[in-house]
Amino acid sequence: MKNLGSQIAYWDSVGATKRFTHPVNFTWLTGVSRKSRVLDYGCGYGRVMAELNEQGFSDVSGVDLSPALISRGRQLRPDLQFEVLESPPTLAYVSASFDVVLLFAVLTCIPDDDAQRALVAELVRVLAPGGLLYVSDMVLQEDERNRGRYAAYAQQFGTPYGVFATGDGAVCRHHDITELRALLKNLDILDERRVDVTTMNHHRSKAVQLLARKP
Structure with a gap:
């Protein structure tokens, strides 16, 4: 499954037209300086x-592996700072460069555990x-x-339960909440909440958000 770490062909074609909807809970960021x-x-x-900028955050950067999505973002908001990821997940920043990192509906697009x-x-x-890491992602439905496609994909490809293929060509993953908590084991989890979201393919689904702090 290593080649599913980015799925760049999907995100530069069909995926570049999608609408993303995971909500930002700004009460979690109430005490964060708008200059962070x-x-x-x-x-x-x-x-x-854009939502962060509208809430007064003045130093916001965004990175994505898809040049098509980055191009769309630059057209919509030329005032914001966008960069294409050349070798994901490697970032061209020195250590301790950020006070807040957001990871919204990204892990669902990376089925592989190691990735x-x-x-x-x-x-x-x-x-x-x-610093704070704010994660929003999909849980097992x-x-x-969904149960049928999780089981079928796991049987066919030996992938973790929760991995499946969408009808338009993406391979995605829904998570047991313990899997997401385990990914954050080196951080202090401050809060967790369940939310309902509309997926990029217009299905109403369950998601979870976690707020964690780096010691």
């Missing part, structure tokens, strides 16, 4: 970046001590349609 250095990893077309761990390690590297 903020990174949106997997920023897509900059929806979350997920490498990404989180890189994000922890660029976080300053005391309990409906028959």
